[in-house]
Amino acid sequence: MKIIRQVGIIFAVCWISEVVERFLPFSFPASVIGMLLLFFCLVTGILKVEHVQEKADFLLENMAFFFVPAGVSIINYFDILKNNVLQILAVCVISTVVTFAVTAYVVKAVVRLTAGRMTAGRNAAEERRRKS
Amino acid sequence: MSGISSVINELTSSPYFGAGISAAAFWVGVKLNRKLRTPLCNPLVIAVVLVAGVLLIFHIPYDSYDVGGTVIDMFLAPATACLAVAVYAKKQILKEYWLPVLAGCAAGSAASMGSVYLMCRLFGLNENLTASLLPKSVTTPIAVSIAGTSGGTPSITVAAVIFTGILGSIFAPLLIRVFRVSDPVAAGLAIGASSHAVGTSKAVEIGEVEGAMSGLAIGICGLITVLLSGILC
Numbered sequence: 001m002k003i004i005r006q007v008g009i010i011f012a013v014c015w016i017s018e019v020v021e022r023f024l025p026f027s028f029p030a031s032v033i034g035m036l037l038l039f040f041c042l043v044t045g046i047l048k049v050e051h052v053q054e055k056a057d058f059l060l061e062n063m064a065f066f067f068v069p070a071g072v073s074i075i076n077y078f079d080i081l082k083n084n085v086l087q088i089l090a091v092c093v094i095s096t097v098v099t100f101a102v103t104a105y106v107v108k109a110v111v112r113l114t115a116g117r118m119t120a121g122r123n124a125a126e127e128r129r130r131k132s
Numbered sequence: 133m134s135g136i137s138s139v140i141n142e143l144t145s146s147p148y149f150g151a152g153i154s155a156a157a158f159w160v161g162v163k164l165n166r167k168l169r170t171p172l173c174n175p176l177v178i179a180v181v182l183v184a185g186v187l188l189i190f191h192i193p194y195d196s197y198d199v200g201g202t203v204i205d206m207f208l209a210p211a212t213a214c215l216a217v218a219v220y221a222k223k224q225i226l227k228e229y230w231l232p233v234l235a236g237c238a239a240g241s242a243a244s245m246g247s248v249y250l251m252c253r254l255f256g257l258n259e260n261l262t263a264s265l266l267p268k269s270v271t272t273p274i275a276v277s278i279a280g281t282s283g284g285t286p287s288i289t290v291a292a293v294i295f296t297g298i299l300g301s302i303f304a305p306l307l308i309r310v311f312r313v314s315d316p317v318a319a320g321l322a323i324g325a326s327s328h329a330v331g332t333s334k335a336v337e338i339g340e341v342e343g344a345m346s347g348l349a350i351g352i353c354g355l356i357t358v359l360l361s362g363i364l365c
Binding site: 010011013014017018026027028029030031032034035036037038039042043049052053055056059060063064065066067068069070071072073074075076077080081084087088089090091092093094095096097098099100101102103104105106107108110111114 | 278
């Protein structure tokens with residue numbers, strides 16, 4: 001019964017997000033609306049993690065399996081790929097390196113900035129304490 | 133000959149054929165992956181190669197296979213929605229590191245889309261291929277939805293996403309050394325932003341903080357990439 005209830009909850013979230021997608025004035029993928037909706041329900045306490053845990057674990061752990069048909073459909077696109085395979089590989093390799101480097105450097109910079117502010121704050125507080 | 137092919141057609145257009153062969157092929161993929169323990173043997177890649185091989189060898193029409201394939205596709209949206217549960221499970225570290233996480237994921241998503249776009253222009257790839265490749269650094273379900281709504285071909289996106297993930301999981305340790313990323317928060321977010329769930333499996337091996345941050349980056353970069361592609365397209 002527990003699993004049935006979890007399946008029901010998650011399918012309901014997906015259906016509601018399809019309804020929302022239909023009425024949004026701009027295009028936004030329903031599955032991502034579902035992600036936001038489920039996150040909102042968990043944060044506000046409308047749903048508890050226990051309400052979806054096992055079903056979510058099943059879906060997340062086997063995520064890759066659900067892409068087998070999408071992957072297989074690549075056999076319909078051999079012609080497009082054949083002519084551009086080297087370019088596509090190059091795009092993937094270079095952008096992976098660029099994304100890694102940019103993310104790492106931005107995070108490092110932000111951590112350093114906020115850490116600097118935190119130690120500055122701590123020093124100021126200490127100074128105040130010493131003066132008083 | 134046409135008699136045989138019509139029999140094959142009839143027998144394979146049951147939804148049980150497509151769904152069954154997909155599950156069996158994925159099971160083989162998982163087994164091989166556990167045995168060989170290399171990111172090159174990605175279970176999804178093995179499953180796709182096996183199924184595509186069977187279809188091509190036995191001249192089974194793709195449309196027959198897809199009758200079962202559609203049944204599996206039905207679980208994509210629920211699986212994507214459940215990424216929320218994965219992010220929610222990490223709400224403690226999200227609260228503590230929200231600024232570096234948001235800044236890093238926003239910069240990483242923008243860098244990914246920007247570099248893909250520039251190179252597609254440089255190599256003269258057409259609109260369709262560009263739209264298929266743009267979301268390639270985020271997790272498959274989100275990348276596929278973005279490609280679908282922006283005029284790309286989802287199956288090319290799936291291939292690019294998996295390839296990117298495998299690249300990330302193989303080269304993450306090397307990239308950490310080359311770019312001298314000593315901070316585990318920065319390393320984890322960089323792995324998650326550049327190579328989603330496949331990279332995250334490597335980040336988990338590198339360290340606990342790296343794994344958690346990489347996992348967090350999957351959902352957040354996905355969301356930011358949706359927003360960015362909505363603004364740009």
